[in-house]
Amino acid sequence: MYSVTIRGHIMIAHSFRGEVFGPAQRLHGATYVVDVEIRRRDLNGDGIVVDIGRATDVLHAVLERLNYRNLDEEAAFAGRNTTTEVLAKAVFDRVAEAIRNGDFGSDANAIASMRVTLHESHVASASFDDSL
Amino acid sequence: MYSVTIRGHIMIAHSFRGEVFGPAQRLHGATYVVDVEIRRRDLNGDGIVVDIGRATDVLHAVLERLNYRNLDEEAAFAGRNTTTEVLAKAVFDRVAEAIRNGDFGSDANAIASMRVTLHESHVASASFDDSL
Amino acid sequence: MYSVTIRGHIMIAHSFRGEVFGPAQRLHGATYVVDVEIRRRDLNGDGIVVDIGRATDVLHAVLERLNYRNLDEEAAFAGRNTTTEVLAKAVFDRVAEAIRNGDFGSDANAIASMRVTLHESHVASASFDDSL
Amino acid sequence: MYSVTIRGHIMIAHSFRGEVFGPAQRLHGATYVVDVEIRRRDLNGDGIVVDIGRATDVLHAVLERLNYRNLDEEAAFAGRNTTTEVLAKAVFDRVAEAIRNGDFGSDANAIASMRVTLHESHVASASFDDSL
Amino acid sequence: MYSVTIRGHIMIAHSFRGEVFGPAQRLHGATYVVDVEIRRRDLNGDGIVVDIGRATDVLHAVLERLNYRNLDEEAAFAGRNTTTEVLAKAVFDRVAEAIRNGDFGSDANAIASMRVTLHESHVASASFDDSL
Amino acid sequence: MYSVTIRGHIMIAHSFRGEVFGPAQRLHGATYVVDVEIRRRDLNGDGIVVDIGRATDVLHAVLERLNYRNLDEEAAFAGRNTTTEVLAKAVFDRVAEAIRNGDFGSDANAIASMRVTLHESHVASASFDDSL
Numbered sequence: 001m002y003s004v005t006i007r008g009h010i011m012i013a014h015s016f017r018g019e020v021f022g023p024a025q026r027l028h029g030a031t032y033v034v035d036v037e038i039r040r041r042d043l044n045g046d047g048i049v050v051d052i053g054r055a056t057d058v059l060h061a062v063l064e065r066l067n068y069r070n071l072d073e074e075a076a077f078a079g080r081n082t083t084t085e086v087l088a089k090a091v092f093d094r095v096a097e098a099i100r101n102g103d104f105g106s107d108a109n110a111i112a113s114m115r116v117t118l119h120e121s122h123v124a125s126a127s128f129d130d131s132l
Numbered sequence: 133m134y135s136v137t138i139r140g141h142i143m144i145a146h147s148f149r150g151e152v153f154g155p156a157q158r159l160h161g162a163t164y165v166v167d168v169e170i171r172r173r174d175l176n177g178d179g180i181v182v183d184i185g186r187a188t189d190v191l192h193a194v195l196e197r198l199n200y201r202n203l204d205e206e207a208a209f210a211g212r213n214t215t216t217e218v219l220a221k222a223v224f225d226r227v228a229e230a231i232r233n234g235d236f237g238s239d240a241n242a243i244a245s246m247r248v249t250l251h252e253s254h255v256a257s258a259s260f261d262d263s264l
Numbered sequence: 265m266y267s268v269t270i271r272g273h274i275m276i277a278h279s280f281r282g283e284v285f286g287p288a289q290r291l292h293g294a295t296y297v298v299d300v301e302i303r304r305r306d307l308n309g310d311g312i313v314v315d316i317g318r319a320t321d322v323l324h325a326v327l328e329r330l331n332y333r334n335l336d337e338e339a340a341f342a343g344r345n346t347t348t349e350v351l352a353k354a355v356f357d358r359v360a361e362a363i364r365n366g367d368f369g370s371d372a373n374a375i376a377s378m379r380v381t382l383h384e385s386h387v388a389s390a391s392f393d394d395s396l
Numbered sequence: 397m398y399s400v401t402i403r404g405h406i407m408i409a410h411s412f413r414g415e416v417f418g419p420a421q422r423l424h425g426a427t428y429v430v431d432v433e434i435r436r437r438d439l440n441g442d443g444i445v446v447d448i449g450r451a452t453d454v455l456h457a458v459l460e461r462l463n464y465r466n467l468d469e470e471a472a473f474a475g476r477n478t479t480t481e482v483l484a485k486a487v488f489d490r491v492a493e494a495i496r497n498g499d500f501g502s503d504a505n506a507i508a509s510m511r512v513t514l515h516e517s518h519v520a521s522a523s524f525d526d527s528l
Numbered sequence: 529m530y531s532v533t534i535r536g537h538i539m540i541a542h543s544f545r546g547e548v549f550g551p552a553q554r555l556h557g558a559t560y561v562v563d564v565e566i567r568r569r570d571l572n573g574d575g576i577v578v579d580i581g582r583a584t585d586v587l588h589a590v591l592e593r594l595n596y597r598n599l600d601e602e603a604a605f606a607g608r609n610t611t612t613e614v615l616a617k618a619v620f621d622r623v624a625e626a627i628r629n630g631d632f633g634s635d636a637n638a639i640a641s642m643r644v645t646l647h648e649s650h651v652a653s654a655s656f657d658d659s660l
Numbered sequence: 661m662y663s664v665t666i667r668g669h670i671m672i673a674h675s676f677r678g679e680v681f682g683p684a685q686r687l688h689g690a691t692y693v694v695d696v697e698i699r700r701r702d703l704n705g706d707g708i709v710v711d712i713g714r715a716t717d718v719l720h721a722v723l724e725r726l727n728y729r730n731l732d733e734e735a736a737f738a739g740r741n742t743t744t745e746v747l748a749k750a751v752f753d754r755v756a757e758a759i760r761n762g763d764f765g766s767d768a769n770a771i772a773s774m775r776v777t778l779h780e781s782h783v784a785s786a787s788f789d790d791s792l
Binding site for chain 2: 667669671672673674683684686687688689690691692693727728729730780781782783
């Protein structure tokens with residue numbers, strides 16, 4: 001299996017509901033450094049997994065819709081905790097949608113699976129990993 | 133699959149038996165930066181894999197029993213080389229035991245698998261990865 | 265000159281006033297990974313710059329007062345932008361005050377200078393560096 | 397599953413053919429920081445996955461044949477784009493060949509799989525992962 | 529003293545003249561991860577060292593003129609070895625020129641000094657540091 | 661001022677005397693990732709600060725004399741705590757001696773100053789910085 005991994009980041013505010021979150025129930029924020037690993041069984045005719053330029057543009061467009069925002073006020077997450085895990089899944093779903101829409105090019109249907117990792121600090125991260 | 137990864141570290145002394153280890157047969161030591169990745173298929177009702185606060189407390193408790201010690205004198209490793217691989221397995225087993233004991237909370241039985249990685253330098257690490 | 269550097273982190277929300285900040289004028293947030301470098305000309309009798317355990321406790325106490333908060337509502341920053349630069353200076357001042365209060369031990373008056381660096385992402389950081 | 401990961405690096409020149417590569421069609425270059433993860437189900441009698449000294453020697457020998465070269469002029473890659481993905485596979489194949497040749501020692505037939513990752517910058521990498 | 533540090537990167541080909549360079553006399557290449565630290569004594573009225581958005585744009589424009597090129601063919605470096613040290617100075621000079629041209633805004637004359645660091649691998653880097 | 665920084669590492673055992681060290685009074689160990697920054701005002705005729713190959717050889721030779729050892733039994737440190745600060749100074753002194761002995765080449769007398777940093781974990785390091 002081949003893969004390529006590209007990186008971006010977002011800076012957001014949010015708060016969590018549930019005693020398990022302790023002080024993180026207060027309005028606070030995070031920088032998420034976002035790694036997206038894209039996998040396919042074989043390379044395309046150019047010798048690549050995806051056009052990394054297009055993939056980076058897609059990732060940045062996905063992140064732009066989250067960046068510099070208070071996620072407590074985003075309709076997409078209404079009634080849900082925007083934990084690092086939930087956001088990893090949200091980025092995964094939005095990149096997957098872009099792939100299905102053809103934003104990665106015509107041979108992107110060969111993409112087998114992805115892994116999205118959000119690093120919230122130097123000591124903690126969360127990932128969502130699935131087939132497409 | 134979802135996962136969260138948390139980090140801690142230990143500083144230990146030890147020596148190895150076997151010609152393959154060359155100068156590492158002498159008493160020396162290591163800082164191990166320890167990453168524990170915990171995976172489950174679905175998130176719990178709070179939108180998380182585990183209570184990261186409790187998981188961190190468990191990891192620190194497990195590492196505390198190894199930290200600032202000469203592992204050559206620890207009964208748990210008598211007659212064995214405490215290689216990075218062996219220590220990754222030992223941390224895995226002790227965190228897994230804590231999960232079975234309920235130290236991660238009541239819904240931790242949904243944890244599917246874990247990966248424990250010990251970084252021994254900027255150029256070498258070892259991992260143990262298994263289902264629970 | 266000798267130095268030791270210790271690391272902690274905070275996760276905060278805030279917004280900025282001023283057109284120069286563009287989308288960062290909206291309520292958003294950041295993880296700041298905080299490095300504090302403490303310098304002195306000569307080592308003390310134990311062969312150290314400071315008791316790193318006490319220094320870490322002081323840093324964590326300073327960061328605890330900022331962590332998981334919306335800095336727009338903190339009296340200490342009323343009327344000011346809590347930029348990475350301003351926060352680096354705030355952490356510097358609070359650690360310096362702890363040193364003057366004796367929280368680092370009796371020989372901490374030998375500390376010559378400090379540098380506080382806040383990493384806001386994998387591509388940007390800010391520092392404040394001064395003598396004591 | 398156990399694994400060990402070792403690191404090396406190369407500095408090469410090359411160019412790519414294909415409009416998808418944009419400015420990378422020009423002669424340029426890269427530093428690739430190379431991570432090789434080697435996996436086996438059980439540890440050998442010494443408590444290790446492989447003799448990390450021998451594995452590092454093999455990796456360095458493999459990288460030496462690529463290092464400080466213009467890959468456009470290497471016969472091994474004639475007619476192909478030496479993308480990060482293609483080079484990850486090439487390093488994988490050469491390390492696998494060394495394992496089959498006995499360069500890792502007599503019990504290396506227990507190695508189950510490998511993953512080779514080439515980091516081309518702080519924001520992009522590619523991997524090849526397969527069983528042996 | 530306050531500072532902010534921003535990061536970019538380039539991927540170039542080049543060769544060196546001089547026996548001291550050994551195999552690096554051959555045409556090869558490098559990824560340089562570039563950190564620019566910009567310092568001033570006091571913050572401006574917005575509470576910042578520089579407009580980090582403008583500074584990043586300037587850095588990217590400077591790097592764009594070097595990126596994906598064979599530096600052996602660049603007139604700017606004719607007759608000179610484009611070592612990591614020489615390139616650190618070249619980036620410094622070009623960013624300094626942009627500051628003098630007003631590309632960082634009207635109050636950038638308060639910038640006291642800069643440090644440009646080029647990381648050529650995980651084990652080597654070079655810097656140029658000077659007042660403006 | 662120009663500088664180059666090179667990296668190596670050692671894995672040692674030791675113990676500390678003094679209540680301030682708490683559990684680190686027990687025999688334990690550390691991996692030290694060692695960065696040596698070498699500075700000079702101007703570049704030499706080849707466009708470099710030092711021959712990085714020779715400098716790396718010298719650093720490795722210095723580290724080899726410390727590596728895989730119990731520092732409590734090394735005559736060079738008899739009666740002293742081998743804290744991270746003390747070891748940073750020891751590496752500094754030994755590299756400085758090699759420079760004076762001509763191991764860096766004939767123009768190394770132009771080296772103005774050095775900084776040696778030992779990273780003992782992902783959250784702590786110590787440095788010694790001085791002119792030559």
